[in-house]
Amino acid sequence: AAGVIQSPRHLIKEKRETATLKCYPIPRHDTVYWYQQGPGQDPQFLISFYEKMQSDKGSIPDRFSAQQFSDYHSELNMSSLELGDSALYFCASSLRLAAKDNEQFFGPGTRLTVL
Amino acid sequence: SQELEQSPQSLIVQEGKNLTINCTSSKTLYGLYWYKQKYGEGLIFLMMLQKGGEEKSHEKITAKLDEKKQQSSLHITASQPSHAGIYLCGADKIGGGSNYKLTFGKGTLLTVNP
Numbered sequence: 001a002a003g004v005i006q007s008p009r010h011l012i013k014e015k016r017e018t019a020t021l022k023c024y025p026i027p028r029h030d031t032v033y034w035y036q037q038g039p040g041q042d043p044q045f046l047i048s049f050y051e052k053m054q055s056d057k058g059s060i061p062d063r064f065s066a067q068q069f070s071d072y073h074s075e076l077n078m079s080s081l082e083l084g085d086s087a088l089y090f091c092a093s094s095l096r097l098a099a100k101d102n103e104q105f106f107g108p109g110t111r112l113t114v115l
Numbered sequence: 116s117q118e119l120e121q122s123p124q125s126l127i128v129q130e131g132k133n134l135t136i137n138c139t140s141s142k143t144l145y146g147l148y149w150y151k152q153k154y155g156e157g158l159i160f161l162m163m164l165q166k167g168g169e170e171k172s173h174e175k176i177t178a179k180l181d182e183k184k185q186q187s188s189l190h191i192t193a194s195q196p197s198h199a200g201i202y203l204c205g206a207d208k209i210g211g212g213s214n215y216k217l218t219f220g221k222g223t224l225l226t227v228n229p
Contacts, residue, residue, distance in 0.1 A: 033217070035217075042219040043158070043203075043217075043219050044219075045217065045218065048215065055215065056214055056216045058216060090158065092158075102146050102215050102217075103160060105160065106159075106160075
């Protein structure tokens with residue numbers, strides 16, 4: 001079965017650079033979530049999109065922005081990168097409308113290292 | 116403060132032993148999810164509980180949500196090295212509301228010695 005695809009899997013950037021992370025949800029899923037997991041930390045919710053509209057917003061810095069496109073893939077854009085942005089970034093998708101529950105399927109993550 | 120408290124933080128067991136991981140909230144949990152994560156990898160969905168008193172099992176793993184819907188436990192019977200990893204509980208709509216985002220506990224690192 002198709003899973004959530006994230007690219008790239010690994011990314012190394014310098015401070016103050018920009019980065020773009022991509023997420024391709026499971027086909028027909030209508031909701032995408034972004035989470036950030038720092039070393040030894042639990043995943044922290046950043047932002048979500050439902051039917052291409054921003055749905056919830058969490059602890060996402062102003063330097064970050066995200067959007068969901070017409071084909072439902074999503075991109076997380078990160079500017080003026082800081083050392084503290086080094087983390088594992090997860091994308092998850094779910095089918096909100098039809099489902100009785102909120103089972104979120106997670107991608108393998110993008111490991112971002114800021115030097 | 117952490118909305119979901121997991122205990123223990125880490126656990127080392129001998130293969131074949133049973134173990135329990137707990138996840139507690141001070142607020143009502145409307146959707147409680149258990150995930151497993153291998154270090155540095157994605158989260159694998161295990162089980163989801165919604166109703167007070169609900170219990171679900173898959174292979175050797177059983178998850179329960181108490182009647183008050185504020186505590187969940189994950190029990191592994193006859194543990195195997197393949198059970199090793201980080202177990203995370205997550206919840207949405209904590210205390211009510213319409214949030215679909217998941218809030219996670221800090222995780223429990225399980226090591227199973229052969």
